[in-house]
Each structure stands twice: as C-alpha cells, then as structure tokens.
Amino acid sequence: MSQTDFIPIKTARLLIDEFKTSDYARLREIAFNINHNADTRADEGYCPFYTFQVDKDTPGRDNVIRQKVSEFLIKAEKERLQEPRSTYRMAVRLPDGKLIGNVTVDMLPFEENGKKIYGDLGYFIDPQYGAHGYATEAVRGLVHHFFKKYQKLDITAHPANKFSRKLIERIGGMQVGYNEASHYGHGEPRAVFEVHKADFYRSCAFNRKMPGLLAVLVNRQKGTPNV
Numbered sequence: 001m002s003q004t005d006f007i008p009i010k011t012a013r014l015l016i017d018e019f020k021t022s023d024y025a026r027l028r029e030i031a032f033n034i035n036h037n038a039d040t041r042a043d044e045g046y047c048p049f050y051t052f053q054v055d056k057d058t059p060g061r062d063n064v065i066r067q068k069v070s071e072f073l074i075k076a077e078k079e080r081l082q083e084p085r086s087t088y089r090m091a092v093r094l095p096d097g098k099l100i101g102n103v104t105v106d107m108l109p110f111e112e113n114g115k116k117i118y119g120d121l122g123y124f125i126d127p128q129y130g131a132h133g134y135a136t137e138a139v140r141g142l143v144h145h146f147f148k149k150y151q152k153l154d155i156t157a158h159p160a161n162k163f164s165r166k167l168i169e170r171i172g173g174m175q176v177g178y179n180e181a182s183h184y185g186h187g188e189p190r191a192v193f194e195v196h197k198a199d200f201y202r203s204c205a206f207n208r209k210m211p212g213l214l215a216v217l218v219n220r221q222k223g224t225p226n227v
C-alpha cells in the first residue's frame with residue numbers, strides 16, 4: 001500500500017487533493033485576498049500566510065505575489081514526486097472543485113536545531129471562505145492520516161495570529177514554547193504548539209457525540225512510534 005493511498009480525502013464539505021498547474025489563476029486570487037486581508041485586518045489579529053507575504057510598500061508588489069504563487073505550485077509538484085514522499089502540500093476544494101485553500105503536513109519527521117519536528121502543519125483559507133470552519137475541517141481531514149503514524153504533531157504560529165491560534169486550540173493543540181526568531185517571513189517570532197493524538201480526537205465533534213469511540217481510535221494502531 002503506497003503512502004499516497006489516502007489522497008484524495010473527502011470530508012463532509014470538502015475535497016482535499018493535489019495541486020495542478022491549472023490552479024495558478026485561482027491561487028493567485030487567494031494570495032491577493034490574503035495579502036489584502038493582512039493589510040486591512042491586522043488589528044483584528046489577521047496575519048498573512050508567510051509564503052505569499054509581500055509588504056505593502058514593496059516595489060512591484062503584485063508581481064512579487066504572482067512570483068510567489070508560481071514558486072508555491074512548483075514546490076507542490078516537486079514534493080508530490082518526492083521518493084519517499086514527505087510533504088503533503090494539498091489543495092482544499094469545494095465539492096465542485098473550486099480551490100479555497102491549502103493544508104500541508106510532513107509525513108516524515110525532520111531535524112531542526114537538534115530537535116525532531118513532526119508534521120510541521122501549515123494552512124491557509126481564502127478570506128472569502130473564512131469563518132465557515134473549512135480550514136479546521138481540512139486540517140482535521142489530513143491530520144487524521146498523520147496520526148495513523150505518529151502520536152504528536154508540531155506546529156508554530158506567529159504570536160499575533162489570532163485565527164491560527166484559535167484553529168490550533170480547536171484541534172486540541174497547546175502552546176509549549178516560544179521562539180524569538182524563525183525562518184518564516186522576516187524572521188518573526190513564533191509561538192510553538194504541540195497537538196497530541198488523544199487531544200486531537202478528543203476535540204472532534206464525533207467524540208462529543210460518541211465518547212466511547214475515542215479509546216478505540218487512539219489504541220487502534222499497534223506499534224505507532226512514541227514521539
């Protein structure tokens with residue numbers, strides 16, 4: 001069974017699958033929307049997705065954003081061809097195929113500053129589709145497959161990123177540290193979070209309805225590495 005057998009993923013309202021070259025125009029629109037939101041809603045705690053982040057006063061800003069979108073799609077294609085595949089940089093779509101966001105997870109741990117990082121979850125949603133629970137639903141759909149292999153997921157967020165922090169808490173994450181600097185954006189600080197498998201499933205709606213199923217799911221995978 002190949003690692004990619006879980007793609008595409010269907011959730012109640014979404015389809016999670018690979019990016020395609022033809023996603024460029026729609027992804028560019030989303031990148032513009034995200035930068036616009038970051039320009040106008042920073043005081044509400046909205047932070048730009050660092051991959052598409054281009055400061056307002058950057059000369060030729062629109063072209064720089066376009067360039068970043070192209071690079072994102074090239075990266076996604078390279079990652080799709082990784083052998084073995086580590087990074088799952090996935091497109092989040094409505095059932096009619098319309099692209100509305102992204103969720104990315106690393107299925108192989110990597111070393112950073114002498115520490116093993118698991119998952120390194122990332123995501124964005126088109127602000128026009130925000131506040132509908134789509135980002136959380138997409139994250140849950142992909143992370144469920146991550147937790148078939150691992151017990152813990154690592155994620156960082158800009159300390160001012162209120163919406164990302166809320167999402168992390170919604171899926172059972174807790175802040176465990178703080179980095180003064182990072183390799184994201186302009187080297188901004190990052191709040192460091194961990195999501196533990198049991199807390200992830202405990203946070204799911206089905207667990208609130210059928211709490212007995214949680215123990216079955218958490219204990220089902222024998223030999224899952226302890227991290």
Ligand SMILES: CC(C)(COP(=O)(O)OP(=O)(O)OC[C@H]1O[C@@H](n2cnc3c(N)ncnc32)[C@H](O)[C@@H]1OP(=O)(O)O)[C@@H](O)C(=O)NCCC(=O)NCCS
Pocket residue numbers: 034047048049050122123124125126129130131132133134135136137156157158161163164166167
């Ligand atoms: C982080 C980000 C994805 C969060 O987006 P979001 O729209 O807040 O998250 P969701 O799509 O999961 O929506 C959640 C909200 O929808 C609400 N909602 C409305 N209808 C819902 C439904 N049917 N089901 C579930 N939730 C619903 C939830 O209550 C929640 O609102 P609340 O936080 O006020 O309680 C978004 O802000 C973003 O793309 N930011 C830029 C990129 C970024 O920062 N990425 C993170 C890098 S670490």
